[in-house]
Amino acid sequence: xxxxxxxxxxxxxxxxxxxxxxxxxxxxxxxxxxxxxxxxxxxxxxxxxxxxxxxxxxxxxxxxxxxxxxxxxxxxxxxxxxxxxxxxxxxxxxxxxxxxxxxxxxxxxxxxxxxxxxxxxxxxxxxxxxxxxxxxxxxxxxxxxxxxxxxxxxxxxxxxxxxxxxxxxxxxxxxxxxxxxxxxxxxxxxxxxxxxxxxxxxx
Numbered sequence: 595x596x597x598x599x600x601x602x603x604x605x606x607x608x609x610x611x612x613x614x615x616x617x618x619x620x621x622x623x624x625x626x627x628x629x630x631x632x633x634x635x636x637x638x639x640x641x642x643x644x645x646x647x648x649x650x651x652x653x654x655x656x657x658x659x660x661x662x663x664x665x666x667x668x669x670x671x672x673x674x675x676x677x678x679x680x681x682x683x684x685x686x687x688x689x690x691x692x693x694x695x696x697x698x699x700x701x702x703x704x705x706x707x708x709x710x711x712x713x714x715x716x717x718x719x720x721x722x723x724x725x726x727x728x729x730x731x732x733x734x735x736x737x738x739x740x741x742x743x744x745x746x747x748x749x750x751x752x753x754x755x756x757x758x759x760x761x762x763x764x765x766x767x768x769x770x771x772x773x774x775x776x777x778x779x780x781x782x783x784x785x786x787x788x789x790x791x792x793x794x795x796x797x
Contacts, residue, residue, distance in 0.1 A: 612640045632713060635720070639712035643753040659709040663750035664696045666760050667705055671746070673698065675705050682738045689785050690778070692731075692738045701741040706732060707748045715751040716758065724763050736767050736774045737781070743767050 600606040621633035664675055675696030683691040696705035708728060718725055724732060724747050735745045747763040767774065 608645075611645070612637060632717070635717040636711070636713035638720075639716050639754070642716070642755060642758065643712035643751070645753075656707075656709040659750055659752065660695060660707045662752070663707045663709060663748050663760070664705055666750065667696070667707075667746055667748050667762060670762065673703070675703075684738055687782065687785065690734075690738055690781050692734045694735065701739055703744045703746065704735055704739070704742060705746045705748055706735065707750065709750050712751050712754055715749050715754060715761065718749055718763075719758060719761050724765075730777070732765055733770065733773055733777055736765075736770065737778045 598609065600609065618633055618637075621631055624630055624634075661677065664677060668674055676699055677696050679693075681691050681693045683689075694704045695707045697703065706728070708725075710725075714725060728747070732745055732747055736742050743766065745765040747765060749761045749763075750759060752759050
């Protein structure tokens, strides 16, 4: 067995990178018939990504990188997205809304950007699928905007090597039309239920 001594916490934390420690073991062990856990992809990321710059909150980092990500998408597609800070709402119910990160002025294409941790980025690349946490968000674009034909879901992490730092998924309305109709109706019913409860509680 090897024993290493450290001068301070920072040096100790750095030494833990890329290793399965006692704290991490529970987040790595996969029971038969289940998928790899998130920490598995974080370990891969620690071997491939540059260490994250300290002191920047994840949400602030996402906002800072969002424009770069959309610029990369524009470069790849040869299109220019409107990046104004806006919210789209359905005309028949303004409570059904989405805030696009970028969109074509004719409203037929939009761009949703995620600048997540390197582990999440690599998981999406390895599995070649949009993270489950964001599938309903993607669906909402089509539910709100009847003109939308294509959504570009862009993932960007400059801490990873160039060939892994940018990933774009393309979602077509024609492939998810049934879900669009299903969850539009679902939202209408839920909002009506909320309205009835609010009316009842207001007396």
